[in-house]
Amino acid sequence: MSKKEILNKNQIDTILNRLACQLLENHAFLKNTILIGLQPRGVFLLDKLTEILLNKHGINDVNYGKLDITFFRDDFRRLDKQLTANFSKMNISVEGKKIILIDDVLYTGRSIRSALTAIDTFGRPIKIELLVLIDRRYSRELPIQPDYVGIQVDTIQNDKVVVEWEGTKKSDSIYLIKDL
């Protein structure tokens, strides 16, 4: 097994700043937009982005939510382990709003498909976009593509991409683990 760092803290900071700027550029200072982090790991990325939007761009009224997709997944009864749920925290209506789904890694696309179904239980948004930090190219099982990408990495099925965030780990860092 080999573990290689593909992004360090400085590189991640640069990418997050760029993603925040892209969101502001496309969404008119996020007035009619809700950022939604997917539980559990997309929420770390959501927190980082809202922090940048506040500290570097002075936007203190970002609408955001945290969405759990456990009961919308398509692999129920198909895994050995019990699926683990988290709480959704959606204190805002999505009806008529623009939504940006946020997750750390886009792999097969199945989580995002589940999120698209889950978000419907809170109303009908006028538009949904997808922001991911890592896009694992050539791994998709569904026709789903991101609108905002940190970086693209080429991986095969047995590879793992691990995103570590300061707070839970020593520092922000992203690793590619290959099963040799």
Add this chain to the structure above:
Amino acid sequence: MNHKKLSVNHLLGIKYLNISDVNLIFETADFFKELINRPIKKVPTLRDITIANLFFENSTRTKLSFELAQKRLSADIINFSASQSSIKKGETLIDTVKNILAMKVDMIVIRHPNPGTANFLSKNIDSCVINAGDGTHEHPTQALLDAYSLKEKFSNLENRNILIVGDIMHSRVALSNIFLLKMLGANVKLCAPRSLIPHHIESLGVSFESDFKKAIKWCDAVNMLRVQNERMNQNYFPSIHEYKNLYGLNLSLLKSINRNIVILHPGPINRGVEITSDVADSEHSIILDQVQNGVAVRMAIIYLLASKIIVPK
């Protein structure tokens, strides 16, 4: 929540569950409670599961609650009631159920007047069984939703004083509640005419008090049970009027204890007998919370049991 699974493949009674199972059901119910308060209350999780609701006894709340829970989870359901079935033509229970299972049903929810029916079925059929009440034996989902509702009020039931009043003798709700409340560390006291208390009930670790006015001063919460006339084949007390006077909960009695207590009732209520309307509808009552929590708790139970049904390859 960890990657935990229930230790059982059926829900036959509280006495077959352990504390980890109960905690897992409550944790999962928390998620479903949030979900059923969304504008769209349905999840696709159980879209490939078929459930048969077999009710050999009358039911309003439990049947509707199970049906709603199943529909919220997107399961396909078929409903069966004994009065409109081939049972009347002499078919045995096992034949009826096997015929239903031949239609590729994954899960059975059964209510039956005979104690032990759910256990019997679970041993004789290849399907997941949920006991929705078997005679005077157990009603596990009711006990779970009662305890879940109490936990919402008290957060922890350890050393809480819970009083169960009424027809303990014929109540499956009482037995399941005793098992579960004791498991959660509560102190349980029963209160009823001695004729409505089963012999040796103290062996379950509960105490008994025949004086309701004394007992209610002791409790943090009281569960008022209905007098089950339909299961009585003799007179257990002189008159309903006397029962109401000695064991009915009314507003003046509630005010006399000078303390806030939580009032539960599993329904259906006989207003004016075991509880007066002003008490049933008061701020102390969590009767409607019990009904709402019933859907979330049953969703959790069905979800957790369904996760153990193997997908055919």
